[in-house]
Amino acid sequence: MAKKPEILKADETQLQIDELTKFATSVELTAPSRRMLLQSIAAMQETLNKLTRELDLIRLPVSFFDPTEPRLIGHFVALALIAQDRRPLQDIGKAYGSGVYAIYYTGQDEPYAPISGTETPVYVGKADPPANAKSLRDQGTKLTDRLNEHRKNIEKVSGIDAADFECRTLAVQSGYQSSAEIHLIRLFKPIWNNETKILFGLGKHGDAATTRANNKSPWDTLHPGRAWAAANPVAKSAEVILxxxxxxxxxxxxxDSTEDVFQAFSEGIKQKDLMNPEPNSKG
Structure with missing residues (x-):
């Protein structure tokens, strides 16, 4: 029996894929060529996935929950952090554990008044555990050490008072802190985080003698007081930063409230769980 045209076309396409595979694995690819080829393959995969969904008479479910998916785990770790009680930054002390944290401003000084007393953190971060850490004790005191380092930096500078800051902390199993930090930064866009590219520099350490010519960070420009940054040239004026x-x-x-945050997390989970973001017209 002769094959139908659509089957012949599929066979022809498979032969072309086989030829591409043989060719691509037999030549020395440059970095740009490899990148472009991977992009083309990804586009072809997406096209085939769409075709599969279109031809399959049985629809996919609206969503599929995989609790082992790394990004989803990070999402829930970030959510667990927000569920923790806030504490004064000055009262952190010392405790075992590595993980994630968020710092909040509660004072009235500009330019932070718009987020003062809200659930929008001024900074979020992570403290990585030592290699091969299994238990909380193995993780050391990385989380509280990082927060106390931030507190000491705030205490050194002008324009802000350490008494006006609170924080949330969450010690987590080693390996999950990075994806949680990514979710927190994407959601809150904290003004002090490097990724926001506006008022970064809190976590910066003193420059070595060979790099004294580094520009002053926006954080050090707006909040002078760290001795090692005093002589660094200003890259952006305080007026522009403000x-x-x-x-x-x-x-x-x-x-404004934790309810707002939980709602945003809920919407994010819905989006991540969608199997097929495109409308499926099949009944």
Whole structure:
């Protein structure tokens, strides 16, 4: 029996894929060529996935929950952090554990008034455990050490008071802190985080003698006081930084309550669990 045209076309396409595979694995690819080839393969995979969904008479479920998916685990670790009680940054002390944390501003000083007393953190971060750490004791005191380091930096500078800061902390199993930090940064866009690219520099350490010419971070420009940064040239004026901070708060969502945060997490989980973001017209 002669094959139908659509089957012949599929056979022809399979032969072309086999030829591509043989060719691509037999030549020396340059980095740009490898990158472009991978992009083309990804596009072909997406096209075939769409075709599969279109031809299959049985629909996929609206969502599929895989609790072992790394990004989803990070999502829930971040959510667990927000469920913790807030504590004064000055009262952290010392405790075992590595993990994630969020720092909140509660004072009235500009430019942080728009987020003062809200559930929008000024900074989020992670403290990585030592290699091969299995237990909390193996992790050492990485989490509280990091927060106490931030507290000491805040105490050194002007324009802010360490008494006006609170924090949440969550010690987590080694390996899950990085994906949780990514979720927290994407959701809150904290003004002090490097990724926001406005008022970064809190976590910066003193420059070595060979790098004294480094520019002063925006954080050190707006909050002078760290001795090692005093002589560094200013890259951006305080006036420009303040304007950028104000614009950021106008553009970004400010979470007034934990209910707002939980709602945002819920919507994020829905999006991540969608099997097929495109409408499926099959009944």
């Amino acid at each position: 304007r950028e901070v104000s614009d950021h708060f106008l553009r970004s969502q400010i979470f």
